[in-house]
Amino acid sequence: MKQKANMAREETAQQELLIEPNRPVLHYWRDVWRYRELFWFLVWRDILVRYKQTVIGVAWSVIRPLVTMIVFTVIFGVLAKLPSDGVPYPLLVFAAMLPWNFCANALSESSGSLIGNSNLLTKVYFPRIIIPVSSIIVSLIDFAISLLIIAGVMLWYGYLPDWRIITLPLFLLLAFIPVAGAGLWFAALNVKYRDFRYIVPFLLQLGLYVSPVGFASSIVPEKWRLLYSLNPMVAVIDGFRWALLNGSVKLYWPGMAISTALSVVLLSTGLWFFRKAERILADVI
């Protein structure tokens, strides 16, 4: 072990560091790799702090989705009597809330992450991108807890998933991409324009109703489906329902493709913008 550490040190010792305006991209990604340990430490810190500061800790991650599920089921399923494609309404809602809550948490955490860590940004060097990304990873903890809850709810209804469940990680990845993209945009914009502190919660509030969280996306008229798919969350939520609820929700492939393409665009522009903004972060924050 010690030998390995020594070797690592020698490796960095021979390394010559060049500091000049507009450093090449390659160096940046090599640095990201080199600072991977700090990345995990930041994740670890956020998790520790989160559960130390709250009184009932983990219970929050259980109560919140459960209550939302009940309210949505009552409003959309019982009062509005929306169709549920033959699935128990609470399951329909919960399968959508899994990715939605993850995305909403991750987006709000990551967009405020640079501001929240400004003391680090002005005092130590590391590739800044690990801050918003680590805050997204932290949101995965809540996601994992929700996954346990839905397993319980499915057992309660005697509704067991089939082979499609193995595709769930793919759809999680599909959720991660647009969230990371938007998170990078907002994190960087937030540093300069603090208005985004208000814009992000507003967008999330709106998104909860615009995305098919409380209802099945099949109630959207066929001719509007393509347009509706411009919201990347539509594909993600449909995918989760398809994977968890035995394909009772049909996948809408054109929409899937559009959403995926849009997500990739969002992520790559997010990366590009973040890299540009990163250069002057310490000067403006």
Add this chain to the structure above:
Amino acid sequence: MSTVITVENIGKKYTISHQNREECSSLREAITSSVVSLSKKLVNPFRIILPSVSNRLLPETEDFWALKDVSFEVKQGERVGIIGRNGAGKSTLLKILSRITEPTTGSIRIKGRVASLLEVGTGFHPELTGRENIFLNGAILGMHREEIRRKFDEIVDFAEIEKFLDTPVKRYSSGMYVRLAFAVAAHLEPEILIVDEVLAVGDAQFQKKCLGKMEDVSANDGRTVLFVSHSMESVFKLCNKAILLQNGTRAFYGATESAVTNYLQQDHGGLSKKKWGAEQPGNNLVRLRELYCHDSNYNIRDVFEVSESIGISMEYEVLESGHVLIPAFKIIDGFDTNIFDVHDVTPSRKRNIKEKGIYISTVWIPNNLMAEGIINISAAIVTHKPFHVHVFEKNVLSLHINESISADSARGDFSGHFPGIIRPLLSWDLKKITPESGD
């Protein structure tokens, strides 16, 4: 020794907007300015802080070079101090060296692992325990987990916080907090250590421990240290070279003594005379009226040769008769070392009371006693029995002492750095023992 840091023509430009900063950073302003310029800004965030592109909107901007054309080299194992007044560019230089911000021009080459300590306890989280913060802070400073684990006991030992290891640091006293933070930093093993002012905190004993640790680090392991400080004493103790920055440019780079002397001379304009008007310091027994330095012909001056004697006079008014009042001076050098205190204990006066009236007391510092450099003079009037300080005015006057080689001083014909806080010209004896003179 190989060169480990090469700094070439480094410059950093900031654009200052003379408008209210708060307004500039609101989205509303950006939007109202015009959608076009907003999209431009989004496309190139650099222009967000350089509003010069949207001149129509913010005409009152100005380029400001925090650093300009700074070049220097540092060799392995050197301890280099960076000194200068506030705003001279020290922090900007450190920020560029530690990669927190990018330079606008120039380039820097650094060989080896760098750790920068621009603050004590960067990233400490108040909710986390001492143990957790050691790991977190270590990782932030660039240590590997394995490395932290290996040095954990040593760190705890150095910080003297064993008992509070599992207490959240928000419950620590500020002293414990600083000790822990520095202990982590002190156990970094970089080839190059960049330190900013962090020693300004903590108690004197711990400061000494830290300075000692840094010195060990540099001397034993051939490690290079860059150290920014306002404390000339610390720079002097720790560094063997120093860079003096002035308005963003390099004013001097070389031996610490010369750099510090340069700095002190630029910092302290000499002051040879101080006269108080309405606000004369003192109490209801005695008031200080005037203080001045002069040569033996009573010419008031602020520059003296080592070989000259210096007269320091104070004029004071005794408001109440019947007290023993002793004038006194304190002489401090540019490194804050108290060279000596002097009280007027002339036998004929030291137990005699003074009548009401205005007096002038003069003390003579003999020639060939003070070393070259800066001396600061404080004045006091005291009573010895029972001891009481009636008035004490700190560092009122400031003198430059020069030493030219032509003068007959203790330096002789030697032109290099002549150490010592005083420069007495003492008498020597010489006897020739062998071979005996053949008479």
